[in-house]
Structure formats: C-alpha cells, structure tokens
Amino acid sequence: MSKQASFRDNKKVSGELFTLTYGALVSQLVKDYESDEDVNRQLERMGYNIGVRLIEDFLARSNTGRCNDFRETADVISKQGFKTFLGITPQVTNWNAAGDEFSLIFESNPLAEFVELPEGHSNLWYSSLLVGVIKGALEMVQMEVDAAFVQDVLRGDTQTEMRVRFIKKLEDAVPVGEE
Amino acid sequence: MHQHSIVAPIVRFRFVNFLFIFSNFTRSINKNKNKSSTMADAETMFDLLQMEIVKFTHSSKNIGKNEANTKLEQMGYRVGQSLVEKLTKDAARFNNELDMMKFICKDFWIMVYGKQIDNLRTNHQGVYVLNDNSFKLLNRITTNRQFVSECQKYVAFPCGLVRGALAGVGVSSFVSADIKEMPLVKFQVEIQR
Numbered sequence: 001m002s003k004q005a006s007f008r009d010n011k012k013v014s015g016e017l018f019t020l021t022y023g024a025l026v027s028q029l030v031k032d033y034e035s036d037e038d039v040n041r042q043l044e045r046m047g048y049n050i051g052v053r054l055i056e057d058f059l060a061r062s063n064t065g066r067c068n069d070f071r072e073t074a075d076v077i078s079k080q081g082f083k084t085f086l087g088i089t090p091q092v093t094n095w096n097a098a099g100d101e102f103s104l105i106f107e108s109n110p111l112a113e114f115v116e117l118p119e120g121h122s123n124l125w126y127s128s129l130l131v132g133v134i135k136g137a138l139e140m141v142q143m144e145v146d147a148a149f150v151q152d153v154l155r156g157d158t159q160t161e162m163r164v165r166f167i168k169k170l171e172d173a174v175p176v177g178e179e
Numbered sequence: 180m181h182q183h184s185i186v187a188p189i190v191r192f193r194f195v196n197f198l199f200i201f202s203n204f205t206r207s208i209n210k211n212k213n214k215s216s217t218m219a220d221a222e223t224m225f226d227l228l229q230m231e232i233v234k235f236t237h238s239s240k241n242i243g244k245n246e247a248n249t250k251l252e253q254m255g256y257r258v259g260q261s262l263v264e265k266l267t268k269d270a271a272r273f274n275n276e277l278d279m280m281k282f283i284c285k286d287f288w289i290m291v292y293g294k295q296i297d298n299l300r301t302n303h304q305g306v307y308v309l310n311d312n313s314f315k316l317l318n319r320i321t322t323n324r325q326f327v328s329e330c331q332k333y334v335a336f337p338c339g340l341v342r343g344a345l346a347g348v349g350v351s352s353f354v355s356a357d358i359k360e361m362p363l364v365k366f367q368v369e370i371q372r
Contacts, residue, residue: 016265017290018221018224018225021229023258024258042235046235050231085223114261
C-alpha cells in the first residue's frame, strides 16, 4: 500500500512529534503567563526536571565515565548528549581564557523547527527548556553551571547560541553509600 | 559551607523519588540497547516532556483536576491535528471510517507510542473501543492498582491526540479513556455525526 511507505521513517517523525508537543506547551504557557520572563522561567524549570532524569538514561546507555575537565564535559554534551537525544551536534566554541565558559552554536534547532514567533514576544527565549535540561543533568553529576541563550535565529539573530558557565563542583551532593 | 549542607538532602530526596518512578526504566533501555544505541532518540525526550507537561498542568494553582485534564486534552488535540497533516501528506484517501480507525490503531499509534493498539472493537454505529494492553506511559509505573485514579491524568493528552488526528482527517469525535487495570487503557471513540 502506498499509504504505508511514508510512515516507515519512524525516527524522524518521532522527532516531529516532540517538536509539535513542545510547541503546544509553549503556546499554552504564553497563554497562561503574563510575561515572557515567566514563560522562560517555567520552561527552564521543566527542563531542569527533565535533565535530572535524562542524565540517568544517558549514563545507562553510553559508557561515559566521569569527565576530567570542563572541556571534556562540553564535548560530551555536544557530541553525545545532543546527538543521542535530539540528533544534532551543536558546535562548541568561544571558550573564555579561564576555560570555564563556552558557547554552543546550534545550526539546526529541533525544538524550533516549525516555529515563527508572533509580534510582541521579544523577551521570549523559545528553547529555554534546553537550558534547564543542561543545568539539571549536570547538577546530578555534581556540577553547578549557569546557562542561557544569548542569540536565537527566531529573534532575528544570525545564529542560535547558548552560553554555558561553570560555577562550582558540588562536593557534598553525593548521597550516602554511593561511590 | 552552608550551601553544601542544604544541597545534600535535596539531592538525595530527588534521587529516591526518581528511582521509584523509573524502576523499570533502565531495564527497558538495556533491552533496546543494541537496537538504537547510536540513533537519535527524540522518543525519550518526548516521553519525559509529556510527563513534565502532565505534572506542570496538574500542579498549577487555581485549577481543578478536570480543568487540568481539559487543558492537556487541548494540547494533545493541537499536536494530533498537525501531526496527522504531515503524516497523511502522501497517503491515499481513506475509503471509510473503519480505514481511518485502522490508521489510528496502526500507523499513528506505532509512531507515537512505538506499538500497535492491541484490540479494536466497534458496534458499527460510530463507537470504537481501542485497547492498549500496555500503554507506554503507564508501563513504567507500578502494576499495582493503588495508583489507578492518579493515572487518569496521563491519558488526557493521548485522548486529545486521537481526537485531533481524527479531526485532521475530517471526522469530529469524542474520545475518552478508561483505566481499570494497570497498564491497560481502553480508549473509547464516539464519532459525531
């Protein structure tokens, strides 16, 4: 049947499903909250909750051990983390001199694939979920980081860029009996 | 120093919480490991996002259970509608209602939840019952009956998906879901004429 053929491309479609669901969520949040900042914050919080669980999934399916430095962390995030869950490999660049801050450049952003921002949402960072995911996931491996989008194609910038900054190691956060 | 002593118990609590919800999770991953270890896997993200959406909608203030479920259903509707538009782009026109339902049970369900509907029944008067014997989102929660009423909220979004998908192919319907035994879900579709 000709009908069947187009559904075989399962992986791609399940990505679209994710994109569409995320879109429905954002538009619901925009309706629910008055300011864009609140929407950003809420998306980030949800991302955090996802990240906290996602890291477990990630460690279970990859054989990644502990990272020795922040450069390695950045590499794992882009080449393994994003690759595994979203099928993209954002570019890691713009290291600062101290080596504790870098940028992720997204050439394609699966979250924002079919998206156009309407007028009047100049403070909305559409993909804020990802910020939370990174923070949450790294916190579970004892790393406190700060992350934020600084450029977004959706807002008319030339590229989508997320800045990630290492804050500190969470020494005491290992539960008793672990390690 | 102060910070540290605060951080520790919070993290521990979260960890316990996490184990409880996902006790079956790691096992199912290991099973699929060979199949999809290198491929992109938006599926996991989708599942987690869906759970997060449910949690968020049900924890917002000044909102009752029914209202929250309605909201979830509407989100599902939007997604289902646009999804089916993309899915059926190159497909032949459906001959009849049963064809459409078969499409929902097979292709649509496989795409969204990775399996077919296990059982489709109809009274030939516009009422269809779709049985999923192990609904994906409930699969990872206990099979104990204890949480059956709690789990109702996880099927609101899928109900919307089905209703949206049917709307996308030109049929308006009413969809409800019923859980009696975990993780079995009965979706009932009533076609409106």
